[in-house]
Amino acid sequence: MSTSYQIRHVSFDAKKGLLTDSCQQHHLSYTESRLLTLLLERQNKIVSKEELKNFAWEHTVVTDSSLTKSIAKIRQSLSTYFPNDEIIATVPRVGYRLDLEDTSISENKLEHEDETSIVLPNENNVGYQAQILSLKKLIFIIKQGLLVLSIALLAYSGFNLFRKLPNDYRNYLNNDYSATDITENAFTHKIIKPKNITIPENIKEILAEKKCNCIFMIDKRDRHYSISYFNEDTKLGESYILD
Template sequence: MRNDFKIKNINFCCKRGTLSQGNKQQVLSFTETKLLELLLNEVNEIVLKETLKEFAWQHTVVTDSSLTKSIAKLRKALAFFLEDEELIITIPRVGYKLVSNDVTPIAEMDNLTDLEEYLATEDSLIQATESTSEQPSAMSLRNKILFVLSALLIGGSLFNFLRFLPSDNERYIDDSYHLIELSSNGFTHTVITPKSMELPQEISYLLSQQKCDCLFFVDKISGHFNISYFNPAKSQGVSLILDEKNLIEKLGSNLPKGDK
């Protein structure tokens, strides 16, 4: 199956589990992502309930009620972009159908360009790592400490600076970074990442669940994620440096859950 589609003017990335249009973005759960993937691959065709459940939940036994709830959430995510249009229709006692004459697979060249950018970034990181590894082992600990302190200072400075930017602050961000918005549960989160970095779906989903209109900066250097957080309503900020092992568990336990 293809992973990426364009639904009218909305981009759907199955790997990331996102629906996006410009700077607007909706983050889907794993189940919602799989349901939409199957419906898009069978666009304008009826997909049976059992087929959907088997594909989205795989070897887990689920009820029709769980399927109905997931379809409702998926409809809500699509309605964020298409308020007056119902794409997914119910076929009573049979299944569901995604109805649209404007669904197309995204050109594979787009994925190739992303891959080339990613590989170029990885080459740079590998060279930097190899260069560092040639230094005497006595310098290793000091370098790690300096790296952590630098990341914290950079993250804090970035958030303090962005607090005073106007609402169209994307034009103030360096060309090598981009800004996206994650909307979920009535909250809107701004996320800044390097253009060369693909934000993992698990991180996107976890950030989108924060109960605040927050600002996040996410970067990855030499296998470590630098994640900085700022809640303007509380003037509260946190900077974290986490390795990939148990990343989601550590992020979930350290990330504040603010509220308006």
């Protein structure tokens, strides 16, 4: 895919996640930049929700709610440049489409350009600033990788715990955790979570979809929720990481 796009009078650098014109600039997050890139590559065509989620979050399982929030943030950034245009159209129950006829795409890559450097214009000591920003970005990527790994290990440990969890499991919980039994549609869910977190509505909807007598373990690290569940009837389960 290309690295630079021209949306009318606005330049979009997909590698840096930067929208700019002659007056202002907006930074997009990594996932927002990936979403906008795919929509630009498929401009005037419908891109399904699954395609967008797989492209932006890659190997992470996310809900439609996370996609909706990211699209809303992209629209908000674009609205500062195009206040009278709805550039990203919603196709109900299918996906999204970027409606723009005069978008140009260019390979704007320097021969010796550092893939992880972010160079800010009109700054003194530009080379030094680029090295510092490149190092910060590398550290951020490493931290994010370690965070996802730790959540995955936590979810896997919780899943294995379910296999040997006794019926009186409440007696074995740390004081920082709580356990709740919820009966819905003739099924009983045992939910274990830290006392200091509140389960968002979108995660409650996911739990309600599970038609089983299940044990759920929910934890949170930064913006990420790790969810492991174990079906007591089938002795099977899964683990998820959600934004």
